[in-house]
Amino acid sequence: MFKDLDPILHSQLRLSIVSILMSVEEASFNFIKETTKATSGNISIQIKKLQNAGYIQVKKSFKNNYPNTTLSMTEKGIEAFETYVNDLKKYIHPGQ
Amino acid sequence: MLTPEESILLITRTIEDTKNRFRENGHIILLWGFLMFVVTLSQYILLRMELYRIHWYPNFLYPLGAVYTFVYFLKEHKKHNLPRTIIGNIIGALGWLLGANFMILGFFFSQKLGEAIAPVFLIFLALFTFVSGIAIRFRPLIIGGIVLNLTGIATFYFDWIYHLLIMSIGSVIALIIPGILLNRESKKEDV
Numbered sequence: 001m002f003k004d005l006d007p008i009l010h011s012q013l014r015l016s017i018v019s020i021l022m023s024v025e026e027a028s029f030n031f032i033k034e035t036t037k038a039t040s041g042n043i044s045i046q047i048k049k050l051q052n053a054g055y056i057q058v059k060k061s062f063k064n065n066y067p068n069t070t071l072s073m074t075e076k077g078i079e080a081f082e083t084y085v086n087d088l089k090k091y092i093h094p095g096q
Numbered sequence: 097m098l099t100p101e102e103s104i105l106l107i108t109r110t111i112e113d114t115k116n117r118f119r120e121n122g123h124i125i126l127l128w129g130f131l132m133f134v135v136t137l138s139q140y141i142l143l144r145m146e147l148y149r150i151h152w153y154p155n156f157l158y159p160l161g162a163v164y165t166f167v168y169f170l171k172e173h174k175k176h177n178l179p180r181t182i183i184g185n186i187i188g189a190l191g192w193l194l195g196a197n198f199m200i201l202g203f204f205f206s207q208k209l210g211e212a213i214a215p216v217f218l219i220f221l222a223l224f225t226f227v228s229g230i231a232i233r234f235r236p237l238i239i240g241g242i243v244l245n246l247t248g249i250a251t252f253y254f255d256w257i258y259h260l261l262i263m264s265i266g267s268v269i270a271l272i273i274p275g276i277l278l279n280r281e282s283k284k285e286d287v
Contacts, residue, residue, distance in 0.1 A: 019114070024114065025181055027177075031179050035114055092101060092104065
């Protein structure tokens with residue numbers, strides 16, 4: 001039905017993750033988990049898909065001996081998000 | 097499958113939720129407002145009592161405030177996994193830079209600055225208040241900044257003995273009132 005919309009972004013959880021990352025410079029995995037209220041496993045799968053598409057950057061490090069994953073948008077991801085939002089507007093307001 | 101309308105709604109809601117999670121709750125603004133109020137008012141009273149040798153002692157509360165602020169932000173970021181934002185970084189850097197310069201000017205160059213020290217402090221604090229207000233889109237801070245800027249300039253026309261009293265009034269206008277309003281608003285959003 002919505003064949004022109006980017007299939008990577010047109011999914012509830014992936015779109016939530018990208019929307020969070022568009023509002024910040026970078027965010028931790030835990031922040032994403034608390035904001036989306038999704039399970040760690042589900043988030044990990046969606047992050048992998050976004051990373052494989054080149055939309056987000058994933059940095060893994062250690063903080064106080066605990067693994068710390070930080071996520072941020074890439075230039076490609078920002079462009080894809082902007083295109084996606086413009087495409088959505090075209091669907092909602094086809095005449096414009 | 098999401099409809100385009102649901103997608104737009106999801107994007108808008110998520111961005112709003114994210115912003116609300118790390119919006120300043122007014123705690124630190126209130127802390128510095130009360131700190132400045134107590135320090136300047138007590139200095140004014142000490143000056144009025146002609147206790148010139150000890151009237152600057154309350155200034156030592158400022159470094160304590162800086163330590164508390166540093167520990168508070170460190171704990172908050174750790175506790176709530178707060179993300180890094182460009183606006184947060186700019187306000188933070190501006191605040192620390194301004195605070196450090198205020199302390200250097202106050203402790204080491206107050207004699208060189210003479211009577212100009214209070215107006216200079218007020219004008220720079222007004223700049224910080226105004227920019228912070230614009231950044232977080234909070235009108236009481238913007239208004240506080242403008243009023244404080246005008247107060248700072250007007251201070252030049254007052255006798256030096258009243259400068260500390262004007263500073264304590266300035267702390268109420270630019271920090272305490274906006275801090276209380278910001279605190280009240282963030283509590284409303286939490287409900």
